[in-house]
Amino acid sequence: MTVNNMADPRRPNKIFRYKPPNTETNPTLEDPTPDYMNLLGMIFSMCGLMLKLKWCAWIAVYCSFISFKSLKCNASGLLSISAVVMSYLQNPQPMSPPW
Amino acid sequence: MRHLVFLLPALLLLLALPDTRGRYNDDFDDGEDIAEFDDNDFAEFEDVSEDPAVDVEKEPPPRAAPSSTPIEDDEDEATVENEDSQDEFEDADAQDQDMYSKYDNEEFEGYEKTNSPFKDTLIYREVPAHLQNSWESYYMEILMVTGLLAYIMNYIIGKNKNSRLAQAWFNSHRELLESNFALVGDDGTSKEGTSTGKLNQENEHIYNLWCSGRVCCEGMLIQLKFLKRQDLLNVLARMMRPVCDQVQVKVTLNDEDMDTFVFAVGSRKAMARLQKELQDLSEFCGDKPKSGAKYGIPESLAILSEMGEVTDGVMDNKMVHYLTTHADKIESIHFSDQFSGPKVMQEEGQPLKLPETKKTLLFTFNVPGMGNTSPKDMDSLLPLMNMVIYSIDKLKKLRLNREGKQKADRNRARVEENFLKHTHAQRQEAAQTRREEKKRAEKERIMNEEDPDRQRRLEEAAQRREQKKMEKKQMKMKQIKVKAM
Numbered sequence: 001m002t003v004n005n006m007a008d009p010r011r012p013n014k015i016f017r018y019k020p021p022n023t024e025t026n027p028t029l030e031d032p033t034p035d036y037m038n039l040l041g042m043i044f045s046m047c048g049l050m051l052k053l054k055w056c057a058w059i060a061v062y063c064s065f066i067s068f069k070s071l072k073c074n075a076s077g078l079l080s081i082s083a084v085v086m087s088y089l090q091n092p093q094p095m096s097p098p099w
Numbered sequence: 100m101r102h103l104v105f106l107l108p109a110l111l112l113l114l115a116l117p118d119t120r121g122r123y124n125d126d127f128d129d130g131e132d133i134a135e136f137d138d139n140d141f142a143e144f145e146d147v148s149e150d151p152a153v154d155v156e157k158e159p160p161p162r163a164a165p166s167s168t169p170i171e172d173d174e175d176e177a178t179v180e181n182e183d184s185q186d187e188f189e190d191a192d193a194q195d196q197d198m199y200s201k202y203d204n205e206e207f208e209g210y211e212k213t214n215s216p217f218k219d220t221l222i223y224r225e226v227p228a229h230l231q232n233s234w235e236s237y238y239m240e241i242l243m244v245t246g247l248l249a250y251i252m253n254y255i256i257g258k259n260k261n262s263r264l265a266q267a268w269f270n271s272h273r274e275l276l277e278s279n280f281a282l283v284g285d286d287g288t289s290k291e292g293t294s295t296g297k298l299n300q301e302n303e304h305i306y307n308l309w310c311s312g313r314v315c316c317e318g319m320l321i322q323l324k325f326l327k328r329q330d331l332l333n334v335l336a337r338m339m340r341p342v343c344d345q346v347q348v349k350v351t352l353n354d355e356d357m358d359t360f361v362f363a364v365g366s367r368k369a370m371a372r373l374q375k376e377l378q379d380l381s382e383f384c385g386d387k388p389k390s391g392a393k394y395g396i397p398e399s400l401a402i403l404s405e406m407g408e409v410t411d412g413v414m415d416n417k418m419v420h421y422l423t424t425h426a427d428k429i430e431s432i433h434f435s436d437q438f439s440g441p442k443v444m445q446e447e448g449q450p451l452k453l454p455e456t457k458k459t460l461l462f463t464f465n466v467p468g469m470g471n472t473s474p475k476d477m478d479s480l481l482p483l484m485n486m487v488i489y490s491i492d493k494l495k496k497l498r499l500n501r502e503g504k505q506k507a508d509r510n511r512a513r514v515e516e517n518f519l520k521h522t523h524a525q526r527q528e529a530a531q532t533r534r535e536e537k538k539r540a541e542k543e544r545i546m547n548e549e550d551p552d553r554q555r556r557l558e559e560a561a562q563r564r565e566q567k568k569m570e571k572k573q574m575k576m577k578q579i580k581v582k583a584m
Binding site for chain 1: 236237238239240243246247250251254278279280281282285286287292299303309311312313314315317318320329330332492
């Protein structure tokens with residue numbers, strides 16, 4: 001015990017560089033939520049654009065927000081925002097609640 | 100005389116005007132949207148004598164009045180004028196009534212009755228919502244935008260909190276790490292192996308730190324796995340099910356730094372889960388997790404060990420002291436020379452190889468606070484890092500005796516044999532399929548050859564090859580038979 005206190009345990013000649021863990025071999029470690037949210041966002045924004053449903057477009061915006069920060073993928077975010085904008089341009093009436 | 104001729108039609112016209120106005124009244128009474136018309140324009144056509152009609156007409160003006168409040172003053176002025184004009188025409192109306200009374204009453208029997216349903220059949224159309232100048236009709240949109248803003252606010256607050264917690268942890272542990280490791284902090288990208296001296300942010304809730312350059316180990320990877328405070332959905336889910344922040348330490352060792360054994364200690368739940376999930380614990384520590392009370396550690400902790408000697412060797416006084424004092428913060432401690440990660444689910448048909456193993460020490464600590472941690476709580480994890488350093492040094496010295504070593508070697512041989520047996524059938528199948536595929540490819544090549552001569556030659560070559568193989572096999576069988584004899 002005292003030996004440890006006296007001697008310096010550091011060994012500069014035994015340095016190993018950091019190797020990021022290979023995520024391909026361990027796919028379970030990755031969180032799949034952002035990928036699902038991205039896909040959902042795309043689907044909802046397409047529904048909102050084609051079927052002119054405002055609530056679809058809003059849900060798409062939410063989904064793309066959730067996945068945006070994890071994936072840094074702007075495509076679905078821009079698509080969902082364009083879906084919302086187009087829905088309101090085509091039909092400026094306010095959204096009616098589904099109940 | 101001529102003047103009289105011109106005056107007569109004028110007089111007739113004057114008399115007829117009430118009729119036309121009456122007709123206008125009928126048009127109104129047919130149920131048009133009277134609210135859209137200004138009151139003062141048609142006030143002069145109000146028929147005061149006809150009561151039902153008057154009632155109907157008097158209703159729209161009050162309705163129109165509130166919607167056109169700016170022109171109230173004008174209306175008052177207008178009504179004064181209109182009242183004057185009304186007086187003018189009242190006589191005309193009275194004259195009309197006299198005129199009508201001369202006609203057959205039966206002709207107008209249903210006339211008054213038809214007036215009353217006008218009140219019921221009058222449909223008041225609402226102004227479409229987007230034409231109304233009120234924000235209240237867009238309440239759903241306002242709600243949505245508010246939700247989005249709340250999400251963004253939570254993201255910023257959560258990210259900052261995680262960042263502060265990580266920095267607090269690093270500040271309290273920096274001295275200990277720098278005194279033990281030559282390299283503290285490396286992201287693997289820089290050319291030279293110099294300490295960055297800071298945490299590596301993987302994402303908004305995971306921070307890494309790689310330390311290297313010490314006796315008894317290759318390197319140490321510390322992962323601060325915080326809760327996803329930046330995700331509002333996660334925050335709401337955590338309100339139902341509280342979870343802790345975790346600090347995971349993975350120490351990789353050289354071959355000479357550790358003897359061959361597998362050992363784990365931790366909370367009962369964690370031990371049960373790890374025994375199912377991890378390859379080495381399931382193969383080498385087949386028994387159920389034992390209670391730690393035998394060794395003086397709290398009941399809440401359980402032990403998984405390859406053999407009793409290992410447990411006795413690891414559980415010295417200092418270790419027991421550490422475990423007892425910080426039992427609530429310890430999720431799991433795992434020492435293994437056969438660590439290869441979680442059990443990999445292999446698909447059928449793929450040739451299986453023994454997974455690569457590495458001598459590893461794994462520590463998982465729970466940050467106190469159950470999610471509601473403050474930066475001050477990070478100081479309480481410092482003794483646990485001391486325990487990690489102590490374990491590294493201790494395992495270098497821990498050596499099994501001869502019996503233990505033999506047992507360990509037997510265990511490893513057994514595991515390898517089982518693995519080969521299990522995969523033997525699959526490997527044979529794989530080899531068979533490979534051979535069949537080769538034959539099929541050759542046949543296809545032969546078939547695809549257009550030149551018939553070449554085809555014949557290829558076929559002959561293939562036949563010769565097959566004959567040779569058969570001969571070789573027969574020779575082998577003969578040799579085996581001779582040897583057996």
